[in-house]
Structure formats: C-alpha cells, structure tokens
Amino acid sequence: MFSEKNLKIQNVLNYSISILSIELMMEFSWVQFSFDTLESENAFLSQKKAKNERLYHNTNLYGRIR
Structure with a gap:
C-alpha cells in the first residue's frame, strides 16, 4: 500500500512537471x-x-545652394 501511494504521488508530480514544462x-x-x-x-x-x-x-543642401 505504501508503494502504491508513492507511485500515485510520483505520477501526479510527473504530470504536474510536464504541464509546467x-x-x-x-x-x-x-x-x-x-x-x-x-x-x-x-x-x-x-x-x-x-x-x-x-x-x-x-533638402537642406538644396536650400543652401539656392
């Protein structure tokens, strides 16, 4: 039972990390x-x-030439 619970937690964490990535x-x-x-x-x-x-x-040059 302990390992099943750990596996579920690990799956949720992996899923969360995937979504965040x-x-x-x-x-x-x-x-x-x-x-x-x-x-x-x-x-x-x-x-x-x-x-x-x-x-x-x-334009400025042209104005000066005139």
Whole structure:
C-alpha cells in the first residue's frame, strides 16, 4: 500500500512537471516571438529614420545652394 501511494504521488508530480514544462515552453515561445517582432519593427524604423535624414539633408543642401 505504501508503494502504491508513492507511485500515485510520483505520477501526479510527473504530470504536474510536464504541464509546467509545456507552459514554460509556450511562454518562452511568446517572448521569443515578441522579441523578433520588436527587432523587425526596430529595423524598419531605423531604415525609415535614415531615409528621412537623407531627405532632410538633401533638402537642406538644396536650400543652401539656392
């Protein structure tokens, strides 16, 4: 009886650990997805900023030449 009880407890603990592992993996996947999205958005904004700076610089040069 003692070993049956231990086996049941062990099964419950294994099940709980499995569930927690799955939840942790899902959370990590969400964090990774969020990080990738932010990196992509940052790259896009950096390109847009560079383009705007070039346009401003060209406009400024043109204004000085006139």
